[in-house]
Amino acid sequence: MERTVDADFDRALDVALGFAREATADDRSRAMxxxxxxxxxxCALQLLQTSFAPHSSLLNLTQLCRVDEKRLWFxxxxxxxxxxxxxxxxLQQLVSFLWTTVLEPPPGCPSYVTSKLRVVLVYVVLRQDALVQFLSQLRETIAAPPVVYHHPALELLAVVCEEICTTHEDSRGFYPTLTKDRVRQRAQFASQLDALAIxxxxxxxxxxxxLQSPLPHPAAFHDAVAATGARILGHLYTFDLPPSATPAVLQNTIDVLFSLASNRAHVREADRFALDQSSQAACDALATLVTKKWPHQVTDVVVESxxxxxxxxxxxxxxxxxxxMDEPYLDKVSALTEAFLxxxxxxxxxxxxxxxxxxAAVLALTQxxxxxxxxxxxxxxxxxxxxHVEEAEAHGALAPELLRSYETGLVGVMQHLVDRVLYATNGAQLEELDDEPQPEAAPAVAGVDLAGETDALLVVRTGALQDQAQESAEMSDLKAFVFECFSLIRRIAQLPFCAPPLVDKMLPLVQARTADFLQIHAAPLPSGDAKEAQIFAVRDLTVSCALLSCVAAQHYSASNAVSDKMAGWAILRLFLQLAEYIVGHRLHxxxxxxxxxxxxxxxxxxxxxxxxxxxxxxxATADVVGVAEAVLQVVLQTLDTSIVPSPTAVMQAALHLLAAVGTVVPYALHGSISSMATLRATLPRFSLHLPPLIQANLYTAVSNAILQPTAPEADWVAAYDAVVAPVVSSFVESTVAIQQNDARLGSTALLAQVTRDVSICRALAGxxxxxxxxxxxxxATHVMPVMSSALALVRLYLTYLHQNLATPKAPLATAVSATSELVGLYTDVLNAIRKEMPTELIHLIIxxxxxxxxxAPLTAALESLGAAGTGVLCGFLKLLRILVEESTSTFANLLQSILDLCxxxxxxxxFAHKHYDTVVPFFIALMEQILEKHYRFFVVAQMSFDENGRRRKAFANDDARRYFMSILQAVGTIFQQDxxxxxxCRQIVQLLERIHKTHQLLDFEAFVEQVRLPYLLTLLKLLIGGHVNLLRDELGALLYRIAAVDFGSFYQVALGQFLQETFPGLDAAQKERVLSSWTGQTDEPTFLQELASFLNDVRVVHNEFKAA
Incomplete structure (x- = not known):
């Protein structure tokens, strides 16, 4: 060894591992x-051998422990x-050292070191291509009759199984090897599968x-050995059974795994935590076994056993x-049950x-x-x-008697779930889930706006259970639990014989709780435990009402029995009574x-x-009118801001109710509902003080109630005019006021008025x-003046933005907000009635x-204004997309000016925007719409035919060619960004797939000749880069479709050019090794499989090149 491990080494190791807090990034770089x-x-072997050498004393071991830990890690x-x-x-010395150390770990050796050395030993075996011999040696070691089981050998076998049996398309994190070598290793392992399983x-x-008799060793030892064995079996049975294997082997495997899985369920109390590990591992292995797709005859054995x-x-x-039992074990048992069933x-x-x-057993487990x-x-x-039962009901696939028995069992499930979602019967669990802090209730003081900050806290927690499926807000643990149970109850109640039992259970419950609740105003406000108990009671009433209403609406609507219909009417009146009480006393x-x-x-x-x-x-028309009047009174009181304003969520629920009444009550009776007539007559004044969103939704509900298909035209026209005309007049007046006094462009009051009118117009358009x-x-007749006036206003605000960008204290935010609303107005109106608008007006707008x-200075000004300015630009691109949705000649004539602008x-x-990732999706969506709806603007069919009998296609003219190629190149530029x-990435893939499906884009001659190769190279680079791995399947499918146009050029040109551009240092032999992954097959499954092999082999060979 050239360098000596000394104190300097230990100090550098401290810095590199982050133990030296004062060290800087440069210090860490120097340490590395x-x-x-x-x-x-x-050096690594010397460090290991030195650390494992026996120390002279316990004191010496304690002093060196910390240093040895770091050296061991290194x-x-x-x-x-x-x-x-x-x-x-x-590797000879290394193999001998690793085998001894792994099978007989030195005393005091940290477990993570032993685990890592096992992995290293397996990598060495794979590197030496000695898997068969290694497995034989392992089997002999495990099968030898020792005094105790050779647990280290089993752990080593588990590592081999994990490495070989785990399927992974990305080799990082496992031993890197060429695909053909991996296939050979798996084949070698499969040849030993039967023996290893036995x-x-x-x-x-x-x-x-x-385990059934007194143990010579601690139960923890047997637990660890059994857990390792169960993990091994879980890996082994990811392979198919060899032909020589008998069903008895599989049956024995299932029997012993269930025996281990059951140990935790009946082990004696003194050792009740001793067998957790093996029981959970056995459940995992069984889940693998029962979910694997076996041959038919093997499946029968698996299911029966x-x-x-x-x-x-x-x-x-x-x-x-x-x-x-502890929670992890029960989770495993429940997951196994779910997987099997x-x-x-x-x-x-x-x-x-x-x-x-x-x-029946699952029901008992559930309960x-x-x-x-x-x-x-x-x-x-x-x-x-x-x-399954729903499908059988719909198609008559099962005998009626069997279906009734199933429904009887599901009633038991439903009744139990009802108890699960009520504090009265499951309070402890629900309190455990309800760990979110409760927002403080705002004081009931006249004039305080409860729709402000406090409502922002409430809006996440409010919203009817009936409407939760439409909400995108993330739910709390408690709400998620209640909603999951509620959804299943509702589905079960839809089955023919399951609804009456739920009604019988819930109706008396709701009636009793409602009777108690209707006296709540007379009692003093509770505190402490009494307040908490009241909250739980209110939540139970909430859930009970939701359950009763959903089953009543489903069951009584489908029933033809008069008694059922009248029961539904009685339940409606019960809920109406409760609503009147809550709204009247402002209990929110x-x-x-x-x-x-x-x-x-x-x-x-x-x-x-x-x-x-x-x-x-x-x-009973009079009864219906009376109830409708009462409902309208509830809605109007809820929206009334003169007392104590309701939270936004409550107002929204009231508007949903208003819309429902307008739909179910025939138009002819609307005039008999005095509150309905009052609301329409006073709508502008009544809505004036409502929040903007509620204003817009109120106009939507009223207009939908008026515009009923069954209404006489003269009636709805007059009523609709009365609703729309004041809004249009107000907008035009505000526009004129701004035009006549430019100094008021930044006026907050005027902006609020304009924004209000615009939001209402947008709601009416929707x-x-x-x-x-x-x-x-x-x-359209009503909105024409708005369209003309708004154009002048857009010009004024955009000009103001451009001219006052550098002016200190200029109200630029006001101008940007107004511009964004106006652009949204044109988008919504054109989306709704573009076919009904005069062509001249559309041309004028565009x-x-x-x-x-x-x-350019204006667009630069918008960019400099940050997110607000970006919103204007994105809104404009969305407006253009709406305009080009029509493929008629009227809109086709506008296409060239739009393309010239883009x-x-x-x-x-x-493309150079600070908020590039925000703007570009709108540009891509616009280009997709242009290509799909106006493909003939660019490409036309000719009278000649190709060799496949299809009409040849060509560009309509030179301008069409230029625009078409600009679109594809722009999309390709986005695709190629780092x-x-x-x-x-997903949006571009969907664009290409959609245009190809509609117009065979990928087969078009110009695409093939000019952009096909760059797109192929880009897709390959994205796949090898790995940062869009979640889209690997979509990218692979698109690559196949583009390659399928000419497989010959893909195999002979594209792959070689990809290697040359991406890995220029590879020599001819290395490229040949990589390209051997391809066999030239043209079917999609084989192509995608070989693509995965190619990407793996490229990484392996490139790593070899870098290390050379």
Whole structure:
């Protein structure tokens, strides 16, 4: 050894490992440089041998322990690095040392060092291509009759199994080897598979037998040996059984694994934690076995053996036993149950008694499950089973008697889940989940805006359970648990015979709790434990109402029985009574739990309005009008800001209810509802003080109620005019006021008025988008003045931005906000009624925007304004995308000016933007829309045909060629950028796939001749780079489609050029080794498999080149 390990070495090691706190980055760099000469095989072995040498005294060992730990880490890390590298090494001395050290670890050797040395020894064996001999030697060592089991040898075999059996397309983290060598190693391992399985099963059978009698060694030792054996079997059975193997071997394996898995369930109390490790490992191995896709006859053996073992295991997991089990073990048992049932449900159904017994055991497991994580596994089982029953109900695949028996069992599941989501029956678990701090309730003081900061806290926690599926907000643990249970209950209740039991359970419960709740205002405000108890009671009422309303809406709507319809009407009135009480007493001021209850009750009323059509058919029109009037009163009180404003979530729930009433109550009765008429007549004034979002949604709800297909045209036209005309007039007046006084461009008051009118117009546009053409034409007639006035306003604000960018204290944020809203207005209106608008107006809009955004100083000003300015640019690109969605000649005429703008003045702004990752997705979406909808603008079919009988295609003209190639080159430029964000990569892949599917882009002659090769090289570089690994499958599929146009050029030209550009130092022999991964096959599965092999081999050979 050229360098001596001394105190300087230890100091450098301290710095490199981060133990020297005062060290700088330069110090660490110098330390790494100092340590580099010590990274040799001889030095690493000397460090290991010195550290393992016996010390003269305990005191000496204590003093040297810390130094030896660091040296050991350096030594084993050096050994692994050297063995993984292609550097020439003399491995004979190393193999002998590693074998002795791994099988007989020195006293005091840290476990992580032994684990790492096992990995190094396996790497050495693979490097020497001596796997068969090594496995034979290991088997002999394990099979030798020692006094105790040779656990280190089993651990070594487990490392071999993990290395060989684990499938990995990226070799980093495992021993790097060429694919053909890996295939050979797996074949060698497979030849030993039968013998290894028999040996390991024998060891586990012996341990299982010994566990039934007094143990000569501590239970922990047998637990560790059994856990290692179970891990080995889990790896072995990722391979297919060899033809010589008999089903008895597999059956013995399953039996012994279930024996080990059950040990934890019945081990004596004194050793109740002694066998956790092996029991969990056995469950993992069994999960691998039961989910593997076996041949048909083998599957029968697996299902039969696993069914018996699982039933026995679950039989031992009664409530008393589960109370003593720890959570990880129960999770493993639940996960194994889920894996078995979800994989083999249809096969189990052929033996109805077996499936029935297993489902009964799963129900018992669900009911006794003390942990949420285990319960989620059980819920997955029931979700799969409910899907199976739903499918059988729809197609009549099962006998009615069997379906009824299944539904009877599911009623038990449903009833149990109801108890799980109520504090009254599952308070301890729900309190454990509810670990989020509760927001403080704002004081009920007149004039305090509760829709401000406090509401921002509440909005995440509010929202009806009925609507949770549409919410994108992340839910708390408690809400996620309740929602999962609620969703499954709702699905079960949809089955024909499952709804009545739930109604029978929930209706008396809700009635009793409602009767108690209606007296809450008369009691003083509770504190301490009483307050907590009240919150739990309110939450229980919330969930109970949600359950009752969902089952009532589903069941009574589908039922034709008069009694059911009237029961639904009674439930509607019950919820309405509760809503009136909550809103009337403004109970939302008492905190988040009351806000959630109010939202839920409003949703319950909305759902139960589904019985209104039947009540109308029975002739009870007066009753319907009375209930509708009461509902409207609730909505108006909720939106009333003159008392104590409601939180935004509550207002939103009220607007959903308003929209439902407008839909289910026939238009002819709207005039009989006095509150409805009052709301429409006073809408502008009533909405004035509402938050902007609520204002917009209120106009949406009112307009949807008016624009009903069954309404007489004269009626809805008059009512719609009364709603829209004041908004348009207000907007035009504000625009005129700004135009007449430029000094007021930055006025906050004017901006608020303009923003309000614009947001309402956008909401009205969204509401009209799916309506009949006559209604769209009416809206277009009203909105024309807005479109013309807004153009002048856009010009004013953009000019103001350009001229005042450097002006101190100029209200630029105001101008940017107004511009963004106006651009959004044009986007929404054109998206809704572009076909109904005059062509001249559309041309004027586009010409104005193109003219404005052609000024480079303006776009630079927008960029300098940060996120707000970027939003304007992104909004403009979105507007252009909406415009080019139509493939008619009207919009095609605008295409050239849009392309001139995108590849002229805007090009540099887009591609050199500070917020590049934000702007570019809008540009890609625009180009995708242009290519899909206006492909004929660029490419036209000719009268001649190619050799495949398809019409040849060519560019329409030189301008079309220039634009088309500019689009593909721009997309390719984005594709080639370093550290391409995954979302951009996915968007480009989808663009190419979509355009090819619609117009055969990849086959187009110009694409093949000019950009196909750069795209192929880019895809290969992305795949070899590895930073978009999550999109590896999509990139591989796209590469195949592009290569399939001409496989010959891909194999002969593209691959060679890729190696030359990406790895220029490789010689001809190294390139030949890499290219041998390809066999020239043209089917997609083989191509993708060989692509993965090629990428692995490129990395291996390149590492060899770097180390040379």
């Amino acid at each position: 440089s100092f340590l580099s000469p010590f990274k040799t095989l001889s 030594a084993v890390a050096t050994l692994e690095e050297l063995v993984r590298s292609p550097v020439e090494l003399d 040996l390991t099963v024998g060891v586990l059978q012996d341990i299982a037998a010994r 696993a069914l018996g073992g699982l039933l026995a295991l679950l039989g031992r997991c009664d409530a008393a036993a589960m109370a003593a 979800t994989t083999h449900l249809r096969r189990l159904e052929k033996t109805a008694q077996g499936l029935t017994a297993l489902l 006794a499950q003390p942990h949420v994580s285990g319960l989620f596994h059980c819920l997955t089982v029931w979700e799969i089973f409910v899907s 001021t008492r905190g988040a739990a009351f806000v959630e209850l109010e939202c839920e009750v409003l949703a319950c009323v909305r759902l139960c309005t589904s019985c209104v059509p039947f009540v109308l058919q029975s002739g 509401a009209i988008r799916l309506k009949p053409k006559a209604m769209k034409l009416t809206f 010409a104005t925007f193109v003219e404005l955004f052609q000024h 590849f002229g003045p805007l090009h540099e702004t887009i 550290a391409l964000p995954p979302h951009l």
